[in-house]
Amino acid sequence: MTKAEINTWRAKAALGIVDDCLNPLFLYSQCHREILLDIINGKIDPVEMARHEMRARGLDLKTGRWIGWRTQETRTEAV
Numbered sequence: 001m002t003k004a005e006i007n008t009w010r011a012k013a014a015l016g017i018v019d020d021c022l023n024p025l026f027l028y029s030q031c032h033r034e035i036l037l038d039i040i041n042g043k044i045d046p047v048e049m050a051r052h053e054m055r056a057r058g059l060d061l062k063t064g065r066w067i068g069w070r071t072q073e074t075r076t077e078a079v
Contacts (some may be wrong), residue, residue: 009025012018020026038044060070
């Protein structure tokens with residue numbers, strides 16, 4: 001994310017234009033520093049973790065729509 005994008009998100013937060021839960025600047029605000037270090041050092045893949053979370057919620061990885069857990073499991077095996 002560029003400095004300009006960061007400033008845009010900061011402004012949106014300050015003005016209340018976007019909910020905190022939708023603001024990427026707050027994505028890691030609750031993460032322990034050890035997890036952040038593991039992400040920085042390549043020990044944790046944040047993209048794979050996002051995929052894992054979407055599957056755990058039963059959501060399609062392309063559309064974000066609910067497809068159910070059973071359906072997601074069969075789709076995951078095919079990938």
